[in-house]
Amino acid sequence: MSEARAFVDRHIGLAPADIASMLQRLGYESLEDLMDAAVPTAIRTKDLLNLPEPLSEVEVGALARKLASQNVPGEPMIGLGYYGTVTPGVIRRNVLEDPSWYTAYTPYQPEISQGRLEALINFQTMIGDLTGLPVANSSLLDEGTAVAEAMTLVRRAERNAKGAFVMDADALPQSIEVVRTRAKALGIDVVVADLSQGLPEGDLFGVLVQYPGASGEIRDPRPIIEAAHGRGALVVVAADLLALTMLEAPGTFGADVVVGTSQRFGVPLFYGGPHAGYMAVAKGLERHMPGRLVGVSIDAEGRPAYRLALGTREQHIRREKATSNICTAQVLLAVTASMYAVYHGPEGLAAIAKRTHLHAADIAAGLAASGIAVVNTTFFDTLTVSVPGRAAAVVRTAREVGIHLRLVDADTVALSTSELTTEASVTAVLMAFGVGRTGVASVTLPESLVRTSEFLTHPVFNAHRSETQMLRYLAKLSNRDYALDRGMIPLGSCTMKLNATAEMEPISLPGFAELHPFAPAADATGYQQLVSELEGWLAEVTGYDKVSIQPNAGSQGELAGLLAIRGYHLANGDTHRDICLMPSSAHGTNAASAVMAGMRVIVVKSAEDGTVDLADLRAKCEEHAEDLAAIMVTYPSTHGVYEEGITEVCELVHKAGGQVYIDGANFNALLGYAKPGEFGGDVSHLNLHKTFCIPHGGGGPGVGPVAVREHLAPYLPSHPFHPDTEKADGIGPISAAPYGSAGILPISWAYVRLMGAEGLTRATAAAVLSANYVAARLGEHYPVLYRGDSGLVAHECILDLRGMTAETGVSVDDVAKRLIDYGFHAPTMSFPVAGTLMVEPTESEDLAELDRFIEAMIQIKGEIDRVAAGEWTPENSVLRGAPHTSRALVGDWERPYSRELAVFPAGIDPDKYWPPVARIDNAYGDRNLVCACPPIESFAD
Numbered sequence: 001m002s003e004a005r006a007f008v009d010r011h012i013g014l015a016p017a018d019i020a021s022m023l024q025r026l027g028y029e030s031l032e033d034l035m036d037a038a039v040p041t042a043i044r045t046k047d048l049l050n051l052p053e054p055l056s057e058v059e060v061g062a063l064a065r066k067l068a069s070q071n072v073p074g075e076p077m078i079g080l081g082y083y084g085t086v087t088p089g090v091i092r093r094n095v096l097e098d099p100s101w102y103t104a105y106t107p108y109q110p111e112i113s114q115g116r117l118e119a120l121i122n123f124q125t126m127i128g129d130l131t132g133l134p135v136a137n138s139s140l141l142d143e144g145t146a147v148a149e150a151m152t153l154v155r156r157a158e159r160n161a162k163g164a165f166v167m168d169a170d171a172l173p174q175s176i177e178v179v180r181t182r183a184k185a186l187g188i189d190v191v192v193a194d195l196s197q198g199l200p201e202g203d204l205f206g207v208l209v210q211y212p213g214a215s216g217e218i219r220d221p222r223p224i225i226e227a228a229h230g231r232g233a234l235v236v237v238a239a240d241l242l243a244l245t246m247l248e249a250p251g252t253f254g255a256d257v258v259v260g261t262s263q264r265f266g267v268p269l270f271y272g273g274p275h276a277g278y279m280a281v282a283k284g285l286e287r288h289m290p291g292r293l294v295g296v297s298i299d300a301e302g303r304p305a306y307r308l309a310l311g312t313r314e315q316h317i318r319r320e321k322a323t324s325n326i327c328t329a330q331v332l333l334a335v336t337a338s339m340y341a342v343y344h345g346p347e348g349l350a351a352i353a354k355r356t357h358l359h360a361a362d363i364a365a366g367l368a369a370s371g372i373a374v375v376n377t378t379f380f381d382t383l384t385v386s387v388p389g390r391a392a393a394v395v396r397t398a399r400e401v402g403i404h405l406r407l408v409d410a411d412t413v414a415l416s417t418s419e420l421t422t423e424a425s426v427t428a429v430l431m432a433f434g435v436g437r438t439g440v441a442s443v444t445l446p447e448s449l450v451r452t453s454e455f456l457t458h459p460v461f462n463a464h465r466s467e468t469q470m471l472r473y474l475a476k477l478s479n480r481d482y483a484l485d486r487g488m489i490p491l492g493s494c495t496m497k498l499n500a501t502a503e504m505e506p507i508s509l510p511g512f513a514e515l516h517p518f519a520p521a522a523d524a525t526g527y528q529q530l531v532s533e534l535e536g537w538l539a540e541v542t543g544y545d546k547v548s549i550q551p552n553a554g555s556q557g558e559l560a561g562l563l564a565i566r567g568y569h570l571a572n573g574d575t576h577r578d579i580c581l582m583p584s585s586a587h588g589t590n591a592a593s594a595v596m597a598g599m600r601v602i603v604v605k606s607a608e609d610g611t612v613d614l615a616d617l618r619a620k621c622e623e624h625a626e627d628l629a630a631i632m633v634t635y636p637s638t639h640g641v642y643e644e645g646i647t648e649v650c651e652l653v654h655k656a657g658g659q660v661y662i663d664g665a666n667f668n669a670l671l672g673y674a675k676p677g678e679f680g681g682d683v684s685h686l687n688l689h690k691t692f693c694i695p696h697g698g699g700g701p702g703v704g705p706v707a708v709r710e711h712l713a714p715y716l717p718s719h720p721f722h723p724d725t726e727k728a729d730g731i732g733p734i735s736a737a738p739y740g741s742a743g744i745l746p747i748s749w750a751y752v753r754l755m756g757a758e759g760l761t762r763a764t765a766a767a768v769l770s771a772n773y774v775a776a777r778l779g780e781h782y783p784v785l786y787r788g789d790s791g792l793v794a795h796e797c798i799l800d801l802r803g804m805t806a807e808t809g810v811s812v813d814d815v816a817k818r819l820i821d822y823g824f825h826a827p828t829m830s831f832p833v834a835g836t837l838m839v840e841p842t843e844s845e846d847l848a849e850l851d852r853f854i855e856a857m858i859q860i861k862g863e864i865d866r867v868a869a870g871e872w873t874p875e876n877s878v879l880r881g882a883p884h885t886s887r888a889l890v891g892d893w894e895r896p897y898s899r900e901l902a903v904f905p906a907g908i909d910p911d912k913y914w915p916p917v918a919r920i921d922n923a924y925g926d927r928n929l930v931c932a933c934p935p936i937e938s939f940a941d
């Protein structure tokens with residue numbers, strides 16, 4: 001048997017000879033020499049990480065299958081926002097398991113993201129149609145957080161919002177708890193009320209109605225909407241998308257906001273996530289909307305083109321005034337759900353809904369015939385059944401035949417049918433209740449709520465019924481996009497590294513993919529072991545004591561971490577400590593999260609060299625010593641350097657009574673070399689979708705674990721249905737499911753298991769080497785804005801184009817778009833410094849790819865020089881004309897540069913990536929907001 005190459009040598013793109021030549025170029029003997037020079041000794045950790053020995057891909061695959069087999073999904077009839085569904089094979093294999101979809105980045109460069117932008121506008125159209133509201137966003141993190149976002153949205157939208165947010169007592173219990181966690185931090189009063197009795201007394205600014213309710217009851221939302229509007233409040237309806245194919249849309253009843261989850265549209269249960277939450281709003285509320293919104297604009301050739309709309313609402317621009325802290329959302333899952341609707345179409349969805357409903361009706365009829373009372377008088381798919389004293393026995397009997405029902409209390413069982421329910425399961429469920437079948441029931445929905453409005457009438461939902469058509473539609477869209485399967489995506493702060501197949505494969509194992517988040521703990525032991533191992537390893541690598549993997553994005557990890565700090569201060573009686581210091585270079589999510597945690601943001605200046613201005617920090621610590629809650633610093637800083645002063649930053653803040661939050665999203669520069677828990681941090685979050693190989697999915701999913709020192713551990717997220725009963729009570733849930741996006745944790749688990757301590761450490765060194773190589777070579781052509789004391793950067797570097805822009809009029813945008821002609825995705829643009837590009841190559845790129853990128857950037861510098869020399873004006877330069885589509889090859893050509901230079905600047909390349917559209921006009925799209933599928937005719941030439 002031949003000796004297989006170790007996984008670490010597959011993950012790290014640089015061959016030993018490449019490393020040697022790069023080190024030589026930089027003037028270092030070895031990787032260790034380089035790291036000794038780059039990483040300040042004050043923060044270096046002493047020992048090798050204490051992690052299990054690395055295993056081969058084959059061994060990790062076997063171990064993952066063993067863990068998966070310890071989970072017992074059974075038939076999920078627990079309900080509560082999570083339902084059985086069938087992911088059509090063509091969508092599973094060609095979206096969820098296809099790197100052209102899952103390795104894509106967030107569509108900030110719309111010209112190379114038209115495929116996923118179209119898929120997302122399909123999602124928005126689907127949500128808009130089903131909810132009956134005009135504008136839907138392109139996903140939120142889950143249903144619970146979507147309800148919480150809706151609460152703050154209606155509060156923002158009302159001029160004189162006062163009083164309480166009233167929640168339907170029949171809302172999903174986890175949604176109520178997620179809202180309570182958020183509301184507490186913001187000082188918002190939440191009142192849970194039985195809405196069948198009408199609205200409670202007192203001031204209120206918003207009302208949430210669950211439609212249908214958690215019990216299954218379908219309440220007519222109209223009287224509540226009318227009453228709430230009469231009292232000046234806005235109404236949020238949390239609605240089930242499948243039910244909406246049969247029930248009238250809340251928008252037609254006057255709902256202001258509709259939220260929910262799209263999970264049951266073909267997205268695996270994944271033990272709770274990732275799933276795409278959704279939100280749709282009434283006209284006039286779109287500018288208050290959280291999350292990303294895809295809109296239609298036009299390109300330079302006058303054709304319609306998609307791009308993200310109303311970006312100024314978002315945290316990366318508005319910071320502490322943002323509508324929400326959401327950055328990474330759930331794009332891959334939104335794409336999956338939208339494709340489910342594309343494949344089934346309106347009549348297919350309605351048929352699935354009807355079958356689901358009829359199975360519930362069959363069960364209801366069987367129970368009624370035997371005198372067993374169904375508590376809810378109306379239902380779509382969920383029945384709450386009264387079985388005095390027998391509930392546990394019924395649930396147990398069902399579990400013995402592989403069906404998971406919901407134990408409500410000793411006298412009550414609830415169950416939900418789904419796309420997975422069969423005739424056999426109906427019989428089995430009735431047998432668990434000790435009764436037999438009666439016959440076939442008919443549709444029994446409340447007549448006044450039966451849907452009459454149309455939905456999914458757009459051709460895209462009516463044209464892809466055969467698998468061949470569907471396959472080709474998916475390929476057509478992904479062919480328009482630039483993802484990691486085409487070339488490097490050197491995005492600073494985003495760590496677009498390898499997402500290895502061996503890491504991805506386990507997520508599709510039924511034991512991981514098909515488990516309901518509220519299944520009995522005894523049926524989820526594989527997940528518990530995986531989570532406990534992963535949390536342990538993350539504690540080890542960060543130097544903290546406790547980790548919670550519940551937050552389902554970096555932004556949510558930030559909020560969880562800040563709430564832990566808040567909990568700690570409150571427990572100490574320091575109720576006044578609410579100031580959060582933040583360097584001016586902080587990521588936008590930091591500021592937005594601090595506001596959500598009920599804190600006031602005070603900005604600390606950056607010094608000339610990009611580091612935290614220690615004098616300013618000292619002054620602000622003194623000034624706010626009484627009410628200082630925390631500082632939030634990113635390490636290495638968002639400027640991509642290892643700051644020597646970090647230990648002093650921590651000391652100053654601690655001395656003033658504050659806690660230190662170290663944003664660990666840049667952990668790819670530290671792993672194995674330094675631990676924030678050792679060098680002064682009290683709490684950090686990590687982004688598993690950066691350092692730990694979960695793919696970006698075109699803008700999500702993500703996992704943002706929060707790691708804390710012992711004194712903050714009591715304030716980590718809890719969850720009412722946590723399988724570890726000790727974690728049921730606490731500060732409350734930050735995500736709808738106990739383990740957040742549990743279904744993608746096998747990816748990071750596998751990464752650590754494959755790499756081992758030495759492999760992970762070597763990856764960090766390789767990432768730092770690559771960044772320094774890029775900085776050294778490109779530094780001769782573009783100024784590198786910041787370097788550490790050693791003259792080295794960390795894992796990324798900022799190229800400063802401001803001088804060139806001032807001199808020539810060529811902007812960072814022009815360079816970013818011109819890179820497309822050379823076959824590259826742009827680096828991060830204008831963050832953290834406007835007018836710059838931040839390059840992060842990661843350890844996974846090989847030297848040839850790094851050189852190809854460097855050569856492209858050098859040639860582009862040559863083009864900028866031609867503008868400087870007066871050969872082209874910036875307006876008619878090859879840079880402003882970029883990106884060039886294949887249309888440049890034919891027809892009239894009146895530009896002052898050749899067609900060759902336009903489309904083949906690096907030589908004729910048969911594998912060239914052709915952008916499907918030319919430069920997109922952003923302002924036009926915001927002025928003419930269109931956020932649903934445009935009519936087909938608008939694409940005619």
Ligand SMILES: *Cc1c(COP(=O)(O)O)cnc(C)c1O
Pocket residue numbers: 326327328493494553554555556587589590634638663665666687702704
């Ligand atoms: C990516 C990033 C975040 C936000 O993470 P999301 O998962 O997108 O919410 C926060 N801070 C820094 C420094 C980041 O790079």
